[in-house]
Amino acid sequence: MGVPAGTFAAEVWSRRPLLTPAADSGADFTDLLSLAAVDELLSRRGLRTPFIRMAKQGTVIPAREYTRSGGQGAGVADQVADDQVLRLVADGATLVLQGLHRLWPPLIEFGGRLTAELGHPVQINAYLTPPLNQGFAPHYDTHDVFVLQVAGPKRWVIHPPVLVDPLPGQDWEKHRDAVTERAATQPLLDVVLQPGDALYLPRGFVHSAMAQGETSLHLTVGVHPVTRYRLLQQLLAEAADEPSLRASLPVDPAIGGAEPALESWLAGPLADTVAAFTTFAEGPRLPGVAARLADELAGATRPAPIEPLAQLAALQALGPESTFRLRAGLRVRLDRSGAGIRLRALGTTLDLAPATEPALKPVLAGEPVCARGLPGLAGPEALELVRSLVTAAVLVPVD
Numbered sequence: 001m002g003v004p005a006g007t008f009a010a011e012v013w014s015r016r017p018l019l020t021p022a023a024d025s026g027a028d029f030t031d032l033l034s035l036a037a038v039d040e041l042l043s044r045r046g047l048r049t050p051f052i053r054m055a056k057q058g059t060v061i062p063a064r065e066y067t068r069s070g071g072q073g074a075g076v077a078d079q080v081a082d083d084q085v086l087r088l089v090a091d092g093a094t095l096v097l098q099g100l101h102r103l104w105p106p107l108i109e110f111g112g113r114l115t116a117e118l119g120h121p122v123q124i125n126a127y128l129t130p131p132l133n134q135g136f137a138p139h140y141d142t143h144d145v146f147v148l149q150v151a152g153p154k155r156w157v158i159h160p161p162v163l164v165d166p167l168p169g170q171d172w173e174k175h176r177d178a179v180t181e182r183a184a185t186q187p188l189l190d191v192v193l194q195p196g197d198a199l200y201l202p203r204g205f206v207h208s209a210m211a212q213g214e215t216s217l218h219l220t221v222g223v224h225p226v227t228r229y230r231l232l233q234q235l236l237a238e239a240a241d242e243p244s245l246r247a248s249l250p251v252d253p254a255i256g257g258a259e260p261a262l263e264s265w266l267a268g269p270l271a272d273t274v275a276a277f278t279t280f281a282e283g284p285r286l287p288g289v290a291a292r293l294a295d296e297l298a299g300a301t302r303p304a305p306i307e308p309l310a311q312l313a314a315l316q317a318l319g320p321e322s323t324f325r326l327r328a329g330l331r332v333r334l335d336r337s338g339a340g341i342r343l344r345a346l347g348t349t350l351d352l353a354p355a356t357e358p359a360l361k362p363v364l365a366g367e368p369v370c371a372r373g374l375p376g377l378a379g380p381e382a383l384e385l386v387r388s389l390v391t392a393a394v395l396v397p398v399d
Helices: 005-012 035-044 082-090 105-118 172-183 228-239 259-281 286-300 308-316 354-364 379-391
Strands: 018-020 052-056 059-061 094-097 122-129 144-151 154-159 189-193 198-201 206-211 216-223 324-326 333-337 340-345 348-352 395-397
Touching (some): 052 082, 228 286, 333 354, 354 379
Antiparallel strands (some): 052 094, 144 198, 154 206
C-alpha cells in the first residue's frame, strides 16, 4: 500500500483512507485477475449465485435476468448465462463476481497470504462496470476494503462517515437519508483510479464509484475486522456459565408497567447486574474468550485448498522419511485435559495421547516434519500420528 506494514498498522488501519498510485508502488494487479480471466469465469466455470450479482444505477438486478439452467446433465437453474450478462453489461449494468477468494486460484493464494498477514478474515470480490456507468449508490461498508484497480479508470468519491466504525447489522440502509445528505457535501477525496492504483477505505466511509471512458475492472478486498464489540460478545457468551448472571429478576408488577415506572424500578437490578458482570469479567476469562474467538475465526477463514487425490497418494506412500507441513492458513487449537489432547481444526477433532504433545510442537510451528524426526515418539507411534494428521488434512505433502 505504498507505506511500510508497521506504519500502515499504526497510523492508517481503521483510521483514514490511503491512496497509493501505481507510480509509487509499481503495482500491476493483472496477475490476480484480468478481463480475460473474467471472461473465463463467466463462460467456462459454471458460476452460480451467489458468486455473481448485477446492478445498475443503484438498483440490484434480479438473478433470474442473468442465470438459467445449464442444460442437459447440468440442470441447476441458477447458473450464469453468459449471453444475458453480455446484454446487461452492454446496457450499462455492473457485474459483481463474489467470493473469488474461494474459486480463482491466484486470489485463493493472495487472500490466504493477506489473511495470514492481517489476522482478520478476508473476502475478495471483483466489479466490472461499463464506461460512464455506476453500479451502486453512495453507501458505506461494515468492513474495511482495499480497492485494487485492474483495468480502465474509475472515479471514486469519498466522504467522512455518518456512523464511525459501523458493525455488521448497522448497514447503510438504516442511515440512508444521512448517507445521501453526506454524499452531497464536499468530498474528503475525489480521485480517478488508474490500473495499478490502490485505495484503502476503513469501514464507515461513504463512497461511490463511476467508470470513466473505458470499461473498469477492480478488485475489492474486504477485511472483516475482529472488533472490541466482538470480544464483548464472546465474554458475554462465557458469562452464561456464571450462576449469578443467570438469575431471574424479582417478581414485580413494574416489569410489565409503563416505561417510566420500569426505568425507575430497573435502576437497582441493572446496577447489580453490571457489578456482577464486572466481577465476573475480572476473573481468568482470557482462555475461554480466546477459545471461542479461535473457533469463530476458524469457521470464517478458509485454509489453503488441499488436493484430495494427492493426499490419498501420500497416505499410500507414507513412510518414516515422508515430509509434510501444516496446511497453510489452518487454524489449529489444542485442548488439554487429564485424559489427553484434543486437536481442533476446521471440521476436524482428533483425540490424541498426552505423549504426542512434544511431537505436535514442530507440526504446529509450521516446520517441515517427517515421522522419523518427531520428538518424543517411537517409530510406529510417530508414523501413526502423521497418518492421522494427513488423513484429517492438517498436514499436507511438501512439494
